[in-house]
Amino acid sequence: MSSLYFDTAATTPLDKKVSDIMAEIQNSIFGNPSSIHQFGQKSRTLIEKSRRKIATSFNCKPNEIIFTSGGTESNNLVLKGILKPGDHLITSSYEHPAVINAAKQLENNHIEVSYVKPDLNGVVSPDTIQSEIKPNTKLISIMYVNNEIGSTNPIEDIICIAKKCSIKFHSDAVQVVGKQNLDLNALGADFLSIAAHKYYGPKGIGMLFLKSGNSIESIINGGGQEQSVRPGTENVAGIVGMALATEIATDNVALNSKKIIKLENLFLDLLNKTEIQYKINGQSRIPGIINMTFENMLGQTLVMKLDMMGIAVSFGSACASGALKPSKALLDIGLSEHDALRTIRISIGKFHQEDDIKTLVQSLESILNQKTNVNHENNYVS
Amino acid sequence: MSPKETVLVAMSGGVDSSVALIKIIESGYNPIGVTMKLWGYNEVGGSDDNSCCGINEINGAKLVCDQLGVPHYTIDFQNVFKETVIDDFANEYLNGRTPNPCVRCNSYVKWDAFIKQADELGAQYIATGHYATIGSFNNQSVIKKGVDPIKDQSYVLWGIPKDSISRTIFPLGDLTKKQVREIARKHNLETAETPESMEICFVADNNYNRFLNEYIPDKMESIGPGEIIDEENTVVGEHSGYTNYTVGQRKGIGLSYPDPRYVKAIDAETNTITISTKNKLYKNECFISNINWLIKEPGLPINAYAQIRYNSNPVLAKISIESGQAKAIFDKPQLAVTPGQSIVFYNEKNPEILIGGGIIELK
Numbered sequence: 243m244s245s246l247y248f249d250t251a252a253t254t255p256l257d258k259k260v261s262d263i264m265a266e267i268q269n270s271i272f273g274n275p276s277s278i279h280q281f282g283q284k285s286r287t288l289i290e291k292s293r294r295k296i297a298t299s300f301n302c303k304p305n306e307i308i309f310t311s312g313g314t315e316s317n318n319l320v321l322k323g324i325l326k327p328g329d330h331l332i333t334s335s336y337e338h339p340a341v342i343n344a345a346k347q348l349e350n351n352h353i354e355v356s357y358v359k360p361d362l363n364g365v366v367s368p369d370t371i372q373s374e375i376k377p378n379t380k381l382i383s384i385m386y387v388n389n390e391i392g393s394t395n396p397i398e399d400i401i402c403i404a405k406k407c408s409i410k411f412h413s414d415a416v417q418v419v420g421k422q423n424l425d426l427n428a429l430g431a432d433f434l435s436i437a438a439h440k441y442y443g444p445k446g447i448g449m450l451f452l453k454s455g456n457s458i459e460s461i462i463n464g465g466g467q468e469q470s471v472r473p474g475t476e477n478v479a480g481i482v483g484m485a486l487a488t489e490i491a492t493d494n495v496a497l498n499s500k501k502i503i504k505l506e507n508l509f510l511d512l513l514n515k516t517e518i519q520y521k522i523n524g525q526s527r528i529p530g531i532i533n534m535t536f537e538n539m540l541g542q543t544l545v546m547k548l549d550m551m552g553i554a555v556s557f558g559s560a561c562a563s564g565a566l567k568p569s570k571a572l573l574d575i576g577l578s579e580h581d582a583l584r585t586i587r588i589s590i591g592k593f594h595q596e597d598d599i600k601t602l603v604q605s606l607e608s609i610l611n612q613k614t615n616v617n618h619e620n621n622y623v624s
Numbered sequence: 625m626s627p628k629e630t631v632l633v634a635m636s637g638g639v640d641s642s643v644a645l646i647k648i649i650e651s652g653y654n655p656i657g658v659t660m661k662l663w664g665y666n667e668v669g670g671s672d673d674n675s676c677c678g679i680n681e682i683n684g685a686k687l688v689c690d691q692l693g694v695p696h697y698t699i700d701f702q703n704v705f706k707e708t709v710i711d712d713f714a715n716e717y718l719n720g721r722t723p724n725p726c727v728r729c730n731s732y733v734k735w736d737a738f739i740k741q742a743d744e745l746g747a748q749y750i751a752t753g754h755y756a757t758i759g760s761f762n763n764q765s766v767i768k769k770g771v772d773p774i775k776d777q778s779y780v781l782w783g784i785p786k787d788s789i790s791r792t793i794f795p796l797g798d799l800t801k802k803q804v805r806e807i808a809r810k811h812n813l814e815t816a817e818t819p820e821s822m823e824i825c826f827v828a829d830n831n832y833n834r835f836l837n838e839y840i841p842d843k844m845e846s847i848g849p850g851e852i853i854d855e856e857n858t859v860v861g862e863h864s865g866y867t868n869y870t871v872g873q874r875k876g877i878g879l880s881y882p883d884p885r886y887v888k889a890i891d892a893e894t895n896t897i898t899i900s901t902k903n904k905l906y907k908n909e910c911f912i913s914n915i916n917w918l919i920k921e922p923g924l925p926i927n928a929y930a931q932i933r934y935n936s937n938p939v940l941a942k943i944s945i946e947s948g949q950a951k952a953i954f955d956k957p958q959l960a961v962t963p964g965q966s967i968v969f970y971n972e973k974n975p976e977i978l979i980g981g982g983i984i985e986l987k
Contacts, residue, residue, distance in 0.1 A: 539744075540744060542697075542699060542700075543741075543744040543745060546656075546695075546697050546745060547745065547746075549695065549697075550656070550695055612746075
């Protein structure tokens, strides 16, 4: 059985070079970076070199990088570290649960939250954001690219609005790196969340970009690591791995996105030659994330059937238990529940080859063209 | 068997369904393990790590499937479970009745939504870890009792669609619980020592009152204390709200008599419970609603063994129609015939064969 992975928006395999350098560090470097002795110094040097490397890749200052465990932690640090009772937050209704659930918790602490809906193309309109601004609006948090649909939000325009009103701006940007250039100096966001495992780096490491001049109150206490915003002994191998993954991703962004767009076009060309009925959801899509509705089959069934053929795609976004539910993001962009339940996400990565795409289409064809006597209308509960 | 027939195995994360999977593999089928996510604590409140549908149980099922080289998926059935099982459970209590949610879960979730899932995935059969067997009777597929008399679960299966029996496999029906544990231990299964679940899965702490208060707070708030009356309609005390009681209950009435008093009847409309001595709790008959036959529908009247609760012994009864309503007349008077519970019929000549059932009604 083949084993093909088309779920790179969930996570990516580790780049071999990243894996090698991490193994080397884990086998030889163990000092606590905060220790005075040479063991500690070695670790500290590795971290600070990595920080500089990442700063170069993203065009920001090294001290604007706070290492965290990943996107979820970065998002929580910003929302909970900035907002106080009486403040108002504007976010979107289709954010990752790390933002949505943090916002819900803040609501219990007397923080006002407006959840702006994306339009039918899957994009949050700057005008909608503008119309939600109140005198007590303290923070706007809008994801850069939606993880399920792949739609890219007009972050620059939203930042402009935020700046005019002296409101801080944060973006969950975990789906961007490696697919599109990220120039943090030019972008002008105050805060940005990044996770290494979305671009062939290790899991459990990420960063919060904290633009100079901003400060946030830590939600955890400890030693003074990471400017006291995220205390705790640093994950040295993870940080070094993330730095290399970041460098590889940003250095090759043009090449990889060109390759991925080509594969995406091949996929759609081949699909159009079959009888398969489908539609693509969302516009302004970032390369490699394709959210598609197949009229003939429930998304969860299709995911399972493909999985049993050795092909991994996803339905909804991953949750800890793996339970399958219609996606709220899809309902928010106007899909009917009927269609949302028949939608899967295929995400293509830099490692894919044309043959992989051909196998994917053949597998879809063999599953979706099977005629069954099943009355699909009654096969799910709405 | 070529190509191998596919079986969807319902995996709860407990020992029974894990061993059911082993038996399915040993029988040469191509299994797919599926855990049905039926409810979440955010919905039903409470917390207990040792019941199904929690993350521990889902992961337990996943580890067993991984160990046995079987694909495993978690499928969300929360909507259908809420609509057909949990809401009904709450409503029945509000109506002063004592529901049996396991029966409805089997009828509406496992032998409806789950079997449709099998259709979706192209699976010919479904298998569960119920202690019951599938046999043949008059050239029809029928459900029979499991061989372990203590564990037999045929009672909760009466409501499933008749035509789904031929697509059902009960791999544990010929085993005792002890044997099942032994098989699990022999295979060193993750789930070998999972505790026996006796309670209703979504009320794992067995505290129905806590559940009802959290699930339907508004409706529960309007139910205050009410009168306890005896059979002569004399008020003899006050109760804390009729939903706290079930027919046949002795403990918790809070009255002192030389011989114990039991809840005989619950009247939701007047928020009244009637108590009596034990001998007044016996009934010779009851009415039946929602009858489902698991054999070719028999002409009534017929004689059958009738079982009125999960742990009671079946007794001979005559099932007939009286002024348009089905009725059971028992050979021997039955204790605490409880509206909302199931009355389950077994064949008069072959009492191990489950032939159907219905819901107990008093009028």
